Amino acid sequence: MLPKLTVLMPVYNAGKFLAAAVDSILQQTFREFEFIIIDDGSTDDSVAIIKSYDDPRIRLYLNKDNIGITATLNKGIGLASTSLIARMDADDISYPDRLQVQYSYMLANPDCALVSSMVRVIGEDGRFIRQDKMRSEHVYYNLTFICWLYHPTVMYRKEAVQEVGLYTATYSEDFELFWQLTRKYSFHNLPEVLLDYRVTDQSLHQVLKKVEYESAQQQQVLRNLRYFAGGHYTIPSSFIQCYRHNFEPLIAEQDLRRWISCIRELDYITQCILEKLNPNLEEESVKLAARYKREFIISALIQHLPLHTQVWFRMRVEPMRSLARSIKSLLKSKLRYKTALLTKNN
Known part of the structure; x- marks a missing residue:
């Protein structure tokens, strides 16, 4: 057979x-x-x-x-x-x-x-x-x-x-x-x-071969981005690492302006992806996947900031309609944490 x-x-x-x-x-x-x-x-x-x-x-x-x-x-x-x-x-x-x-x-x-x-x-x-x-x-x-x-x-x-x-x-x-x-x-x-x-x-x-594979993937991601954004497009290595969910290099820079730039650059990349014809392109799915990724990155970054700085950061990277929801959720999580702490101490 x-x-x-x-x-x-x-x-x-x-x-x-x-x-x-x-x-x-x-x-x-x-x-x-x-x-x-x-x-x-x-x-x-x-x-x-x-x-x-x-x-x-x-x-x-x-x-x-x-x-x-x-x-x-x-x-x-x-x-x-x-x-x-x-x-x-x-x-x-x-x-x-x-x-x-x-x-x-x-x-x-x-x-x-x-x-x-x-x-x-x-x-x-x-x-x-x-x-x-x-x-x-x-x-x-x-x-x-x-x-x-x-x-x-x-x-x-x-x-x-x-x-x-x-x-x-x-x-x-x-x-x-x-x-x-x-x-x-x-x-x-x-x-x-x-x-x-x-x-x-x-x-x-x-x-x-972790180092070799990571280096290869860094280069592959940059090539991928240039496919969407143009052959001369370039961004800092720490941005690429962040998009790959390795946040340590960007956090180590201790520059909130760079964090904001990283998020805004992701928005630009998303728009470029939406504009590129592809047999797998589904506009609403891309937008939803991008929103999940964006929020995941923001949440990972701001946990290293005090509350008032978290609010300031979100005000600069989020649309107004979602900002209120984010701040409300942030305050609720802080309240839950304080309540749990008080309950534990009592």
């Missing part, structure tokens, strides 16, 4: 979690797939673990040398015999119906080039860490600043990925590919949790 779907999983020294990842794919309710596993020069028992499986759907390839995840993924895409490719990582766990849900969605939506899903973030021992909540219609706006899609949850069309040049970045390769795809094609993030995303001490983007 010819496969209808390819599952692509690169492996590098993943022996500790590999069996759970492989099992989660082989036990899928959707069974008509080929499972391309590429070992990228592992020095642990990863290859032995893979070879212990006797399942004709597994196609194991061994890189002679360690060539990195970008080149390995591009190799796998070339090897795939189907148009639809589901990504998988060697330390994560796909839920049993993941492939069926995503395959059905892609069949029902032929114009969609990529579909992803929600995840549960877990630790090395499988303990629950968090579950992000993001609406699909807000992902397009936020993808300008942060890689809001989890790489091992995506299923994409091989031809679309090839058309945009495959994976091209050494670091933050997923963010780069998603950006290129979403300039030309529609995408969707399913509301269901379909994967447990494991964070380990070997996670490249969060531990081993």
